[in-house]
Amino acid sequence: xxxxxxxxxxxxxxxxxxxxxxxxxxxxxxxxxxxxxxxxxxxxxxxxxxxxxxxxxxxxxxxxxxxxxxxxxxxxxxxxxxxxxxxxxxxxxxxxxxxxxxxxxxxxxxxxxxxxxxxxxxxxxxxxxxxxxxxxxxxxxxxxxxxxxxxxxxxxxxxxxxxxxxxxxxxxxxxxxxxxxxxxxxxxxxxxxxxxxxxxxxxxxxxxxxxxxxxxxxxxxxxxxxxxxxxxxxxxxxxxxxxxxxxxxxxxxxxxxxxxxxxxxxxxxxxxxxxxxxxxxxxxxxxxxxxxxxxxxxxxxxxxxxxxxxxxxxxxxxxxxxxxxxxxxxxxxxxxxxxxxxxxxxxxxxxxxxxxxxxxxxxxxxxxxxxxxxxxxxxxxxxxxxxxxxxxxxxxxxxxxxxxxxxxxxxxxxxxxxxxx
Amino acid sequence: xxxxxxxxxxxxxxxxxxxxxxxxxxxxxxxxxxxxxxxxxxxxxxxxxxxxxxxxxxxxxxxxxxxxxxxxxxxxxxxxxxxxxxxxxxxxxxxxxxxxxxxxxxxxxxxxxxxxxxxxxxxxxxxxxxxxxxxxxxxxxxxxxxxxxxxxxxxxxxxxxxxxxxxxxxxxxxxxxxxxxxxxxxxxxxxxxxxxxxxxxxxxxxxxxxxxxxxxxxxxxxxxxxxxxxxxxxxxxxxxxxxxxxxxxxxxxxxxxxxxxxxxxxxxxxxxxxx
Numbered sequence: 089x090x091x092x093x094x095x096x097x098x099x100x101x102x103x104x105x106x107x108x109x110x111x112x113x114x115x116x117x118x119x120x121x122x123x124x125x126x127x128x129x130x131x132x133x134x135x136x137x138x139x140x141x142x143x144x145x146x147x148x149x150x151x152x153x154x155x156x157x158x159x160x161x162x163x164x165x166x167x168x169x170x171x172x173x174x175x176x177x178x179x180x181x182x183x184x185x186x187x188x189x190x191x192x193x194x195x196x197x198x199x200x201x202x203x204x205x206x207x208x209x210x211x212x213x214x215x216x217x218x219x220x221x222x223x224x225x226x227x228x229x230x231x232x233x234x235x236x237x238x239x240x241x242x243x244x245x246x247x248x249x250x251x252x253x254x255x256x257x258x259x260x261x262x263x264x265x266x267x268x269x270x271x272x273x274x275x276x277x278x279x280x281x282x283x284x285x286x287x288x289x290x291x292x293x294x295x296x297x298x299x300x301x302x303x304x305x306x307x308x309x310x311x312x313x314x315x316x317x318x319x320x321x322x323x324x325x326x327x328x329x330x331x332x333x334x335x336x337x338x339x340x341x342x343x344x345x346x347x348x349x350x351x352x353x354x355x356x357x358x359x360x361x362x363x364x365x366x367x368x369x370x371x372x373x374x375x376x377x378x379x380x381x382x383x384x385x386x387x388x389x390x391x392x393x394x395x396x397x398x399x400x401x402x403x404x405x406x407x408x409x410x411x412x413x414x415x416x417x418x419x420x421x422x423x424x425x426x427x428x429x430x431x432x433x434x435x436x437x438x439x440x441x442x443x444x445x446x447x448x449x450x451x452x453x454x455x456x457x458x459x460x461x462x463x464x465x466x467x468x469x470x471x472x473x474x475x476x477x478x479x480x481x482x483x484x485x486x487x488x489x490x491x492x493x494x495x496x497x498x499x500x501x502x503x504x505x506x507x508x509x
Numbered sequence: 510x511x512x513x514x515x516x517x518x519x520x521x522x523x524x525x526x527x528x529x530x531x532x533x534x535x536x537x538x539x540x541x542x543x544x545x546x547x548x549x550x551x552x553x554x555x556x557x558x559x560x561x562x563x564x565x566x567x568x569x570x571x572x573x574x575x576x577x578x579x580x581x582x583x584x585x586x587x588x589x590x591x592x593x594x595x596x597x598x599x600x601x602x603x604x605x606x607x608x609x610x611x612x613x614x615x616x617x618x619x620x621x622x623x624x625x626x627x628x629x630x631x632x633x634x635x636x637x638x639x640x641x642x643x644x645x646x647x648x649x650x651x652x653x654x655x656x657x658x659x660x661x662x663x664x665x666x667x668x669x670x671x672x673x674x675x676x677x678x679x680x681x682x683x684x685x686x687x688x689x690x691x692x693x694x695x696x697x698x699x700x701x702x703x704x705x706x707x708x709x710x711x712x713x714x715x716x717x718x719x720x721x722x723x724x725x726x727x728x729x730x731x732x733x734x735x736x737x738x739x740x741x742x743x744x745x746x747x748x749x750x751x752x753x754x755x756x757x758x759x760x761x762x763x764x765x766x767x768x769x770x771x772x773x774x775x776x777x778x779x780x781x782x783x784x
């Protein structure tokens with residue numbers, strides 16, 4: 089075999105592998121985006137006629153082979169009016185322009201035909217029906233109007249609070265819960281991680297080596313193990329004690345003795361500590377030794393040098409650690425299920441009432457919403473698209489947080505470019 | 510290398526001696542039988558001489574003769590190395606800097622150091638010079654401005670950088686960086702400046718400017734300079750100390766030592782016959 093030929097082959101193999109990675113990432117994002125966004129796109133209302141003369145009005149929920157699933161008017165309960173239709177039995181199929189849809193407050197949808205008066209009559213015929221908005225005639229509208237409806241629904245999904253979490257309603261509480269959790273986790277893990285890295289950087293010995301390898305190994309522990317640790321140590325251990333000492337008047341109702349935002353943030357901080365320590369220590373190790381000597385020669389102590397010179401110079405590495413920590417924390421759902429995430433939280437973890445941040449409150453999380461919508465929804469045909477939408481939002485949140493940190497880091501790198509080069 | 514250094518017995522003049530200076534010369538820093546070990550390896554062996562005040566003393570000698578090690582002993586930078594041991598005394602104004610009650614960072618403030626490679630901090634020009642005064646607790650903007658300006662003027666850098674004090678110090682040229690780190694050292698008000706081959710990274714023009722600066726500095730500060738360059742030692746220094754294998758071979762007036770060395774070893778070194 090010619091040497092050049094084998095070299096080319098290896099190059100092509102590597103390029104192919106890189107291209108495969110790129111394609112996989114792009115495909116994932118495109119598919120997730122399409123699936124998540126199409127869940128919010130207004131579906132047409134179809135009327136299907138059968139040979140015996142009767143007709144079904146509703147939304148197409150699923151099509152699998154020759155079987156169609158139509159969601160008709162949900163007069164009694166959500167998810168209770170699916171009609172399974174054999175495609176061969178259909179004699180007519182139309183999208184009548186006078187078909188309207190009414191969305192109720194609890195997520196139910198009603199369908200009918202006619203004008204505003206007909207819609208009002210339909211609403212009156214349903215007991216205890218609370219409409220979430222006015223009736224709509226989606227079939228009568230063109231693309232632009234449907235786009236406007238889509239944007240409105242997307243806004244509701246983003247900003248609306250949730251009544252039936254796995255069914256319909258907004259993801260706002262889960263969004264707030266996710267972002268608050270990540271911020272609180274960062275506030276806890278960064279000082280601890282930096283302090284640990286500084287200690288390990290200053291101490292070069294057998295004991296420090298042991299600590300270093302122990303921390304590196306912590307990175308490989310499955311996240312659910314941290315969840316169990318958090319449940320046992322924080323919730324049942326410290327939390328129960330805190331309740332006994334400070335909130336005894338409320339017992340037996342737990343305050344900190346049940347899962348909550350603080351314990352979840354602490355658990356995630358433990359989970360992400362290794363990546364912060366490792367990247368900060370590497371950053372400190374990359375600083376030229378001349379800076380330390382120069383500062384000491386001016387009469388600075390090692391502590392002053394670390395605080396005034398080395399840590400500021402290592403800021404890009406600090407931010408790299410933060411980025412890795414956010415990426416790991418935002419993706420960890422399993423431990424949160426043990427220490428404070430719930431399907432439906434009665435209140436947000438941050439609000440306008442003193443003390444604004446409520447560390448003992450249970451909260452909602454986008455990652456858990458994905459799991460809940462996909463597997464635990466009472467209405468699977470609505471749950472799966474909702475899971476896609478939540479997953480898309482989670483990815484957007486993680487990417488946005490990372491982008492912010494990366495932009496900040498690159499601006500700092502620009503300042504220290506000469507130092508690193 | 511973990512072998513204990515042994516000087517060849519047949520080389521004359523390598524016994525440890527404290528060199529007497531002519532009467533009337535004020536001594537800023539006095540070394541008495543200074544020995545240094547890195548673990549089991551001895552780097553300095555009973556070095557003793559006095560550094561004359563407000564003069565430039567050049568420290569010459571072949572590679573690994575202990576010049577840099579000696580310099581690092583004089584402001585206790587060797588303290589930072591593990592397994593480093595110092596014996597003997599270094600007297601600064603009558604008290605030993607290795608005394609039990611000596612404050613290390615105060616010693617380092619009084620004895621400044623300039624390194625071989627310019628090492629400006631990754632901060633602005635202003636913050637580089639203000640770093641030392643801030644350590645000393647100076648907080649007032651006006652006071653800081655004054656000491657920054659004074660230090661930069663003392664090293665003839667003020668005119669070049671006064672318009673860009675907030676720019677990164679790393680953007681300066683090498684020659685400017687070296688003058689900046691000297692200004693940084695001056696800003697804490699030292700009495701003595703230790704310089705470890707400070708011109709070795711500079712081009713000839715920058716070296717020339719640097720040597721002119723040295724002369725100006727020597728009017729106010731005591732300078733102890735390590736150099737490999739014999740011409741430089743001849744051009745700038747008033748006194749020369751020749752170190753060989755960790756021992757002081759000869760110390761004296763520059764002109765006398767370079768033109769008429771007493772020791773054979775010194776003569777071999779300065780004439781380039783040393784191998």
